[in-house]
Amino acid sequence: MRKLFGDKNEESSTEIKKVESELPKESGDSKLTDVNYSRNKHYKKGVSLMADERMDDAARAFEDALRMDPGHVDSLLKLGYTRFHMNDFSSAMEAYNKVHEIDVTNAESWNLKGLIYYRQKNYDKALDCVEKAIDSNPTDGMSWYNKACYHSLLNHIPESIEALKRSIEIDVKNAKKAVKDKDFENIRADEGYRRIVEVVVLESVRQGYRKVGQIVWTTMVGKLEVEDAARKLIEKGLLIKTEKNLGLQKVEEYEIVPELADKIGVEKKGFFGAARKSQPIVIQNLKEISETVHAAKTAIEKGDVKEIISQLDVFIDPSKKGGQMIEYFFEEHRDIRLFKARLNDKGSEYLEGNKQKMINLMDEIEMMITKKLRSEAAQSS
Structure with a gap:
């Protein structure tokens, strides 16, 4: 089960980008103005070493950063990451425990603890950890995905299907991942799981892969499964099948019905394979987020803690704007979660100092x- 990490080269590059985006920008006099300059230098060195898969050296770099700042949560998380990949589970768990001594609600650390128990085949404890991760961050699609895996391995079929659906609501890419994941062997015969295959096929068509062969190639779903899912989607009125002449041959293709295409946006593959995306749904999402921003600002200016929490929840809840915020404003989404948690804990006292x-x-x-x-308008013009 690839719970956190994909292709090694790809995941290393992604990891570097994710971490470096969180670090302060260096300037000519950063050594003088940034009290954490040395700590961050060791931290970034560790991230680079992880990218080269030099886990021993990376661990030493993170330990150097922690000698300068024992409470640096990011270094603790990355130290646990390296130890996990070195199969030193006790040291990894020690690092994650230290994170929770600082912040018991740290969702990433709970999820990573769950992976340790998963590797040890202790699925009950893994499930307990991922439940705590979701309690702290209910919009983390990977935690919901892992929860689905652990339930499947424990043969909890309905619970696994429900968690997997929540994961896909947050990030549709999890559907594609699920159809190849051996941890879901126990639920493959369930009707709910077969509907997930339909989601994968529908998303592939939306991305511009309209022939059966293209869908099989991009999703790794079997040809018969693709054809069965496409047939069901046609019966539900979500897809239509067309025939196009290609020389002397007729080629079957699938298209999303126009009404749905207008709502979700579709991609069209050009002559050289480039995709151009129809963006009505993106513009609508951005406008709705903008309306929530205005409402939240009004509540903040009035000092109404209850109303502020209610408005911030719109940004966080995946059934509202949580998914869109993660997609468009990931860093800001994290800050909003922190504001909401602190307001819940301290109320007006916290608002007064952070308004x-x-x-x-x-x-x-x-x-x-x-x-x-403006960018979307320019692309559509």
Whole structure:
């Protein structure tokens, strides 16, 4: 089960980008102005060494960073990461425990603890950990995915299907991952799982892969499964099948019905394979997020803690705007989760000291929305 990491080269590059985006930008006088300069230098060195799969050296770099700042959560998480990949599970668990001594609600650390128990085939404890991760961050699609895996391995079929559906609602790419994951062997015969294959086929068609062979190649789903899923999607009125002449041959293709295509946006593959995306749904999502930004700012300015929490929940809840916020404003989504958690804990006391920070964040999101809307308008013109 590839719970956290994909292709080694790809995951290393992604890991570097994710980590470096969180670090302060260096300038000419950063050694003087950044009190954490040395710590961050060791931290970034460790990330680079991880990318080269030099886990021993990476671990030493993170340990150097922690000698300078024992409470640096990112270094603790990455140290646990390296130890996990070195199969030193006790040291990895020790690092994650230290994270929870600092912040018991750290969702990433709970999820990573679950992976240790998973590798040890202790699925009950893995499930307990991932439940805590979801309690801390209910919009983390990977935690929901892992929860589905653990339930499947424990032969909890309905619970596995429900968790997998939640995971796919947050990130549709999890559907594609699930159809190849051996951890779901126990649920493959379930009707709910077969509907997940339909989601994979529908998403492939949306991305511009309209022939059966293309869908098989991009998803690794068997040809018969693809054809069966496509047939069911046609019966449900979501797909239509067309025939096109290619020389002396007729080629069957699938298309999303126009009404649905207008809602979800589709990609069209050009002559050289480039995709151009129809963006009505993106523009609509951005406008709806903008409306929530205005409502949240109004509540913050009034100092209404209950209303602020209610508005921030719109940004977080996957059934509202949580998924879109993760897609378009990942860093800001994390900040909003922190604001909400602190307001729940401390109420007016926290608001009084952080009111301007919250307003500034809403202003930043508003500016980013304006830029994205202009970009979408330019692409569609």
